[in-house]
Amino acid sequence: DSGVTQTPKHLITATGQRVTLRCSPRSGDLSVYWYQQSLDQGLQFLIQYYNGEERAKGNILERFSAQQFPDLHSELNLSSLELGDSALYFCASSVGGWGTEAFFGQGTRLTVV
Amino acid sequence: EDQVTQSPEALRLQEGESSSLNCSYTVSGLRGLFWYRQDPGKGPEFLFTLYSAGEEKEKERLKATLTKKESFLHITAPKPEDSATYLCAVPTSGGGADGLTFGKGTHLIIQP
Numbered sequence: 001d002s003g004v005t006q007t008p009k010h011l012i013t014a015t016g017q018r019v020t021l022r023c024s025p026r027s028g029d030l031s032v033y034w035y036q037q038s039l040d041q042g043l044q045f046l047i048q049y050y051n052g053e054e055r056a057k058g059n060i061l062e063r064f065s066a067q068q069f070p071d072l073h074s075e076l077n078l079s080s081l082e083l084g085d086s087a088l089y090f091c092a093s094s095v096g097g098w099g100t101e102a103f104f105g106q107g108t109r110l111t112v113v
Numbered sequence: 114e115d116q117v118t119q120s121p122e123a124l125r126l127q128e129g130e131s132s133s134l135n136c137s138y139t140v141s142g143l144r145g146l147f148w149y150r151q152d153p154g155k156g157p158e159f160l161f162t163l164y165s166a167g168e169e170k171e172k173e174r175l176k177a178t179l180t181k182k183e184s185f186l187h188i189t190a191p192k193p194e195d196s197a198t199y200l201c202a203v204p205t206s207g208g209g210a211d212g213l214t215f216g217k218g219t220h221l222i223i224q225p
Contacts, residue, residue: 043213045212046212048212056205056212058205101159102147104156104159107155
């Protein structure tokens with residue numbers, strides 16, 4: 001158990017809908033990262049938050065957004081969903097930046113039908 | 114552009130048959146190289162961080178090494194429970210991004 005909690009584990013929704021994925025980082029970790037993993041693309045960095053502030057953006061679509069709350073949990077919002085958004089979405093947390101160990105949650109499997 | 118290439122894509126070994134996985138990287142200013150293990154449907158599990166050429170780290174049957182252009186994950190006398198996908202990654206350099214660039218992984222199968 002990495003200590004990073006993601007909910008829900010599975011999500012099935014229709015095209016055009018909006019969903020919210022939730023992540024609780026390990027106790028004491030200030031950084032939260034979101035990743036998307038699909039069969040053809042591998043693990044792709046989406047966005048990072050550090051202590052409530054957006055710190056870095058990767059390959060995140062404009063239809064996607066995220067935030068980190070004062071209690072440090074984070075939410076990833078995916079809207080206007082398309083079939084191609086079906087993937088595993090992982091959250092990871094670390095004390096600081098990537099120079100420190102990062103721990104991944106078990107992921108949310110999103111299926112868009 | 115940062116690039117991480119892993120080889121082979123897949124590797125099937127007999128139990129006890131030692132081998133090595135390769136991770137080649139192209140980054141400007143390496144800030145560490147990370148190895149993760151991922152089981153099907155699970156999140157990546159952190160294994161090692163290497164920071165400088167010549168550095169080595171070990172954990173049970175795994176040993177990771179680093180040169181200026183590549184890293185190796187050596188697996189000695191593997192067991193079936195070592196079957197997993199092994200991922201390497203480097204911190205993204207420049208452009209304001211601070212995530213990890215992952216390779217596509219080596220899918221390792223250890224047959225009893």
